Amino acid sequence: MSAKEITVALVGNPNTGKSTLFNALTGLRQKVGNYPGVTVARKSGRCDCGDGLKVELVDLPGLYSLAAASPDEQVVTDVLLGSLEGSQQPDAIVVVLDATNLLRNLFLASQLAELNLPLALVLNQADVAHEQGLKIDTQLLSQRLGGVPVVLSSAWKGEGIASVRRAIAEVVNKKPKMSRLAWPAQVESALDVIVQAVKNDTGVAPSTADAQRILFSSNAHTSDRLGWSQAKREPIIRQARDQVRAAGYNPLAAEPLIHYAHLRKVLDGVTSGGAGKQGNAAALDRVLLHRVMGPILFTGIMLGLFASVFWLAKFPMQWIQAGVDFLKAVVAPALAGTPMLQSLVTDGIIAGVGAFLVFLPQILILFLFVSILEDSGYMARAAFIMDRLFSWCGLNGKSFVPLLSGFACAIPGLLSTRTIEDPKARLATAFAVPFMSCSARFPIYALMCAAFIGPLYGPGWESVVMVGMHCVGLIFAVPTAFVLTRFILKVKPQPFVLELPRYQMPKPRDVIWRMWQNAAEFISKAGTVIFAITIIIWALCYFPRDAQMAEKIRAAEPALSSHELQARTQAAMIEQSWMGRFGKAVQPVFDPCGFDWKITVGVLASFPAREVIVSTLGVTYSIGKGAEADSQHLRQAMQEAKWLNGPRTGTPIFSLAAVLALMVFFALCSQCGPTIATLAQETGGWKWAAASFFYMTILAWIMAVVVYQVVIRIV
Amino acid sequence: MTPLSQLLPGQYGKLASLNPERAVDQRLMALGLLPGMVLKLVRRAPLGDPLAIEFGGQVVSLRLAEAESLIVDVAADCPVQRPKKSS
Numbered sequence: 001m002s003a004k005e006i007t008v009a010l011v012g013n014p015n016t017g018k019s020t021l022f023n024a025l026t027g028l029r030q031k032v033g034n035y036p037g038v039t040v041a042r043k044s045g046r047c048d049c050g051d052g053l054k055v056e057l058v059d060l061p062g063l064y065s066l067a068a069a070s071p072d073e074q075v076v077t078d079v080l081l082g083s084l085e086g087s088q089q090p091d092a093i094v095v096v097l098d099a100t101n102l103l104r105n106l107f108l109a110s111q112l113a114e115l116n117l118p119l120a121l122v123l124n125q126a127d128v129a130h131e132q133g134l135k136i137d138t139q140l141l142s143q144r145l146g147g148v149p150v151v152l153s154s155a156w157k158g159e160g161i162a163s164v165r166r167a168i169a170e171v172v173n174k175k176p177k178m179s180r181l182a183w184p185a186q187v188e189s190a191l192d193v194i195v196q197a198v199k200n201d202t203g204v205a206p207s208t209a210d211a212q213r214i215l216f217s218s219n220a221h222t223s224d225r226l227g228w229s230q231a232k233r234e235p236i237i238r239q240a241r242d243q244v245r246a247a248g249y250n251p252l253a254a255e256p257l258i259h260y261a262h263l264r265k266v267l268d269g270v271t272s273g274g275a276g277k278q279g280n281a282a283a284l285d286r287v288l289l290h291r292v293m294g295p296i297l298f299t300g301i302m303l304g305l306f307a308s309v310f311w312l313a314k315f316p317m318q319w320i321q322a323g324v325d326f327l328k329a330v331v332a333p334a335l336a337g338t339p340m341l342q343s344l345v346t347d348g349i350i351a352g353v354g355a356f357l358v359f360l361p362q363i364l365i366l367f368l369f370v371s372i373l374e375d376s377g378y379m380a381r382a383a384f385i386m387d388r389l390f391s392w393c394g395l396n397g398k399s400f401v402p403l404l405s406g407f408a409c410a411i412p413g414l415l416s417t418r419t420i421e422d423p424k425a426r427l428a429t430a431f432a433v434p435f436m437s438c439s440a441r442f443p444i445y446a447l448m449c450a451a452f453i454g455p456l457y458g459p460g461w462e463s464v465v466m467v468g469m470h471c472v473g474l475i476f477a478v479p480t481a482f483v484l485t486r487f488i489l490k491v492k493p494q495p496f497v498l499e500l501p502r503y504q505m506p507k508p509r510d511v512i513w514r515m516w517q518n519a520a521e522f523i524s525k526a527g528t529v530i531f532a533i534t535i536i537i538w539a540l541c542y543f544p545r546d547a548q549m550a551e552k553i554r555a556a557e558p559a560l561s562s563h564e565l566q567a568r569t570q571a572a573m574i575e576q577s578w579m580g581r582f583g584k585a586v587q588p589v590f591d592p593c594g595f596d597w598k599i600t601v602g603v604l605a606s607f608p609a610r611e612v613i614v615s616t617l618g619v620t621y622s623i624g625k626g627a628e629a630d631s632q633h634l635r636q637a638m639q640e641a642k643w644l645n646g647p648r649t650g651t652p653i654f655s656l657a658a659v660l661a662l663m664v665f666f667a668l669c670s671q672c673g674p675t676i677a678t679l680a681q682e683t684g685g686w687k688w689a690a691a692s693f694f695y696m697t698i699l700a701w702i703m704a705v706v707v708y709q710v711v712i713r714i715v
Numbered sequence: 716m717t718p719l720s721q722l723l724p725g726q727y728g729k730l731a732s733l734n735p736e737r738a739v740d741q742r743l744m745a746l747g748l749l750p751g752m753v754l755k756l757v758r759r760a761p762l763g764d765p766l767a768i769e770f771g772g773q774v775v776s777l778r779l780a781e782a783e784s785l786i787v788d789v790a791a792d793c794p795v796q797r798p799k800k801s802s
Contacts, residue, residue, distance in 0.1 A: 065745035069738055101772050104747045218741065252735035255745040283775060291761050294763075384776045388762035392776060495781050497746070498772040500767060713720035 006055045006172055007088060008047070008082060012096035013105050015377075015501035016063035017124045020510050021155035022059040022260035025164065034515050035682070036086035041418075044640055049169040057168075058090065064104075066111040066209075067255065070421050070494050073427070074221060080115060082211060085224055087565065092118040092171045094164075099129040099136060099152065100502070102271060103263055108257045113178035114209045119148050120171040121178075122164050126152035128502070130572050134274030141270045144364055146179030156507055181262040187248035187254065190215055190240035190414070202227050216239055216255040235601055251639040260649055280363040280503050281377070287382055298385050302404060305369045309362050310408040310439060317404040324354035344535075352534035355608050359411045359674065361520055366412035367515040370419060373401070375506035379419065380498050382396050387496060393478050394485025396422060396496050399429040403477075406436030407470075410675045411526075414682050415518055422494035422626035428481045430682055434675050437470040437479035437667060440610040444666050445469050451635035465663070471665040476699065529677035534608045537673075540579040541605055551572055555640045567624035575620050579605055593665060593704035594658035594712070596643065603665070607673045612668065657711035661704040669700035719785040720766065722756035728787030729753050730770075733785065739781040749772045 023030075033042045036243040040061060047057040060076045069073040081087025093112055097105035100125070104630075109121060123129075123136060150169040153160030157391035170176070183191070191211045198214075199205040213222040214237065222232050241251035249257060288291055328346040335342035338503025342526065373379040383397030390399050398420040406413035420426040442572055445466055454462040485493070495564040546552075550569045554560065560568065576581050583601030590600050598620035603668040606613035614634075618627025621637040641653045668695045670676065722728055730752045733740040747770065748754065753768035765778045 063743070068742060069742055104771060104773065107745060107747065173735045218736070218738075250735045252741065254750075256747070260749060285758070285767075285774075289758060289760070289767070295761050380776070384760050384765060384767065385762075387776075387778065388760060388764045391764075391780075450741060492738070495737075495742050496765065496776070496778050497739060497781070498776040498778055499746075574780060639720060699770060 004211060006053075006092075007090045007608070008055045008057050008092045008094055008168055009170065010057055010059045010094050011076070011089035011108070012062060012124075013064055013108060014501060015097065015159045016062070016096045016098045016105065017061060018057060018096040020507055021124055021153065021161075022057065022512055023036065023513060024158060024161050025168075026057055028513060030517075032521060035075055035079070037085060039351065040072050042087075047165070047168065049165045049172070052168065053169050055091075055168060059092075064620045065108060065256075066213070068213070068219065068221065069420065071491065072421065077213070078225075079114070080117075087329070090117065090173070092168075094122060094126050094168060094171065094357060096122050099123040099126045100132060100134060100274070102136070102166070103260070103267055106263045106266070107256065107259050107481070108261055109178065110181060110609045111255075113145075113180050114212055115178075116177060116208070116463070119326050120174040120176070121145070121148060121150045121169065123152050124155055124224050126160065127154040127157055128472060129274065132274040133273045137270050137272075141266070141439065144179075144266050146177060146269070148176045148178045149621065156504070168445040174669070179326050181259065182250075183258065184247045187249075187258070190243040193236060193240045193243070193579050197233070198226055199233045201229070212255070215251065216387065218252055218536045222264070242497070249516075258593040260402060267563050281500065284503050285500070288378070289384065294381075294385055298382060301373075301382075302400070303375075303523045305366070305401070306404055307555065308407065309366050309405055311359040312535075313365050313408070317358050320358050320361070324357075340542070340545070342540070342541065346394070347534045347542075348412045348488045348538040351538070352531040352608075355534045355707065356530040362405075362409050362521055363415060363519050366408075366416055367510060367518045370416050371400065371508045371514045371519060373500075374419060375504065375510060377501045377503040380500050383498060384500065384608055384617070391496065393482040394425065394493070395432070395481055396420065396425045396588065397498075400427050401608065402433050402455070403436055405470045406433040406438060408437050410434045410436065410672065411522070411678050413462065414678045415522060422496070424485055424489050424491040424493050427489060427491075427683060428485045430679060431484055432477040432687070434670060434679070434692060435473035435480065435668070435695065437473050440672070441469070441666055443611045445663055447617075447629040447634070448654075448659050448663050449632065451638055452654055452656065455639075465660075468612060469667050471701075472664060475702075476668060480695075525681040526674065526677040529680070530608065530674045533673035535678070537579070537605060537608050540582070540590045541574055541577050543578060545573065546576065560705070563624065564622075567619075570619050570625060571622040574605075574616075588656065590701075590704075591646075592708065593701065594653075594655065594708040595662065595665075595704075596641075596653050598641075599653075599658075599662060603669075603671060606671055610672050611675070641684065655667060656706045656715050660711055661708035662694045663686055665700045665704035667700075668696060668703055670696035716786050717752075717789055718724070718788050719756070719768070719782045720779050722787065722789070724756055725757045726789065727795045729755060729787045731788040732784075734784035737781075737784055739777065740749045740784055743775070743785075746773065746775060748775075779802070 010018060025047045030043060030045035037043050043059040045057055047053060047055050059071055062081060063076050065079050068077045078084035095109045095112060097109065097278045107489050112119060112457055122459055129136065137148040138152060142148060146503050149170045151160060152164040153164050155457040187257050191208065192280045194211045194214050194378055195206055198350050210222050212228065244254050244561050270392065288297060289698055328352050332342055332346050382400065386400045387397030400412045402417045405416055410433050414430055417430045432699045449462045449465055549572050550565060553568050553572060554565060562657055580601055583604055584597045587597040587600045599618055602613045602616040614629050615625060617625050619625060619636060623631065623633045623637055627634045643649050643651055643653055676689045676693055680686050716731055717728065730748060730750050732750060735741065752770050754768050757767040757769050757774055759766055765776045766782060767774055767776050
């Protein structure tokens with residue numbers, strides 16, 4: 001089926017309503033995946049074009065030009081040229097244009113005409129054009145472009161969808177081609193020079209479109225792909241560009257100059273009226289981008305976003321947690337006869353499912369906001385307002401929402417980095433997000449502050465430390481982003497040229513669909529990894545197991561109550577588990593930070609979720625499972641804990657130095673499996689996830705050592 | 716001849732020259748900002764950077780540092796500068 005399926009690519013500028021049109025055409029029968037080897041999402045769906053014709057419609061990321069400035073645009077260009085490995089060239093192209101700005105939108109269409117594929121034009125947002133008094137003679141336009149179908153639609157209102165389907169059917173059945181512009185003779189001959197030279201040097205004649213990319217684009221992507229060596233191509237390209245120069249064009253400006261000059265003639269008499277009308281943007285921008293009102297409204301909107309992700313999401317997260325606990329309580333008695341299976345099912349499998357489900361409320365809520373902000377046109381304004389604060393360290397205005405969300409949870413924050421078009425800024429932002437002090441770090445801060453800082457120094461210092469811990473990550477994230485973008489990432493930075501589009505009411509179907517797609521992708525990719533991590537950590541903490549442990553402890557200390565016996569047994573079990581042994585073995589590494597083996601085990605065992613460290617400390621300090629940050633017993637046990645051997649014998653483990661070191665370690669370390677899994681999902685591989693893990697862990701260790709060694713000498 | 720960055724908010728200018736070697740200028744040319752095109756500096760961001768410029772029926776944001784190669788001509792055939800009412 002897939003071999004004979006007809007593929008039609010949906011291409012267009014950003015902000016043309018292309019995705020809304022795609023959703024309207026495919027219903028929700030969509031597949032979301034990735035292009036092989038790259039992080040660009042591949043969205044496709046079945047489109048029913050009538051008369052039994054069904055095509056696979058592929059929604060390509062929006063772009064302004066085939067000149068492919070960014071790697072993401074490169075993917076679109078490669079897909080359309082049929083040169084992306086593992087991806088077939090589409091059989092036809094449907095170009096979606098913003099009817100209110102035909103000239104600019106036709107530039108891409110005019111470039112696409114050079115691909116010589118069947119092509120149709122959809123002038124979307126025709127309702128807005130109509131409101132602006134803009135009249136478009138689609139028949140005349142079609143005639144001037146060589147008879148390709150030109151239809152009007154308004155995907156937002158659901159109007160004209162049937163005619164788009166008919167246009168797709170026509171483009172598939174009749175294969176109309178858009179007429180190419182008449183290039184100046186010197187440019188044509190320059191293209192011939194390149195075609196001939198590539199053919200001579202590589203044995204394969206390139207397409208005209210490839211030759212144009214070589215002649216007009218400043219990057220060497222196309223030449224590299226065709227295997228045209230640098231030594232051979234340089235003199236030829238120089239010669240070809242000299243010919244273009246002889247025609248009076250700067251070679252790097254020739255393409256837009258010639259296309260636009262051609263398109264002005266094409267559009268002459270096609271459009272009328274509507275001049276000077278700017279729509280709603282100017283009036284709303286006067287308020288939303290106002291020097292004083294703009295930042296105030298921005299702060300309000302972002303506070304709403306943060307409160308929702310941080311606070312509102314807690315309720316459904318509690319329900320999921322309650323559901324998981326309920327399921328455990330129901331299942332546990334049924335498996336009471338087989339303790340290993342019982343523990344695997346409850347602490348491994350059910351907990352593992354809960355471990356990724358618990359992120360869904362935050363993801364859904366954040367993407368509710370992100371989709372509304374993007375679809376409404378406000379996101380570009382938010383980036384405009386914030387850009388100055390981020391540009392100096394290599395990020396851009398669009399880094400704000402991911403970083404802000406990171407303070408609630410790194411997972412939704414990382415997923416929202418895909419709103420950043422520039423791959424370099426996107427990667428640097430993704431690298432910085434896990435430094436934001438997420439809510440899962442809060443329990444350990446709360447426990448340490450309540451047990452040590454508060455009682456020793458009073459509530460004033462308690463809040464100072466709390467605020468300080470939330471700043472530590474930020475302090476390190478900024479130089480990290482700076483160094484990463486300035487010295488390490490080799491990708492060329494993209495210019496921050498951002499269209500401030502017309503404001504528009506977001507369409508509920510698009511918003512909900514986007515929320516769902518992000519959640520589904522997270523579950524199927526990062527979710528499975530998180531589940532696996534949970535099972536592995538469970539096994540490390542469970543095996544090997546001494547079935548007689550409880551009896552041995554009872555024999556040694558007969559006076560223990562049954563609760564104490566249970567808690568002591570759990571502590572002894574984890575001590576002699578693989579995790580306990582491993583923790584003891586690596587404790588010397590953490591010794592300079594002042595961590596004993598119990599803290600070390602807590603740090604290691606909390607890899608599936610940071611907040612788990614509190615309950616792990618509960619187990620290792622013999623309080624029993626399920627300890628919370630406000631547990632009096634746990635606080636007391638930790639306050640009383642003393643070094644039993646080594647040079648510090650008899651002194652408290654949790655000295656001020658160790659407490660601060662532990663908090664700083666947690667503020668900086670990458671002690672979060674889900675974050676690593678999501679980083680891998682979003683950066684398209686484990687390379688950056690591993691880099692982030694080792695970088696943050698080493699940084700956290702160094703800072704914990706510094707804090708411990710300095711404070712212990714002062715206090 | 717004035718650098719674009721020196722236009723006042725609300726002021727119009729005609730693009731005299733740009734630098735096609737630069738990625739920013741290539742992107743702007745793709746959007747239709749070509750020599751001879753009339754543009755308007757709509758506003759600056761609250762922190763002074765980036766700028767919002769309008770040309771060909773669209774508003775585009777670009778950074779001061781990235782706008783340095785754009786030279787405009789505040790010529791007679793450009794619309795007159797309108798005084799800004801707000802703040």
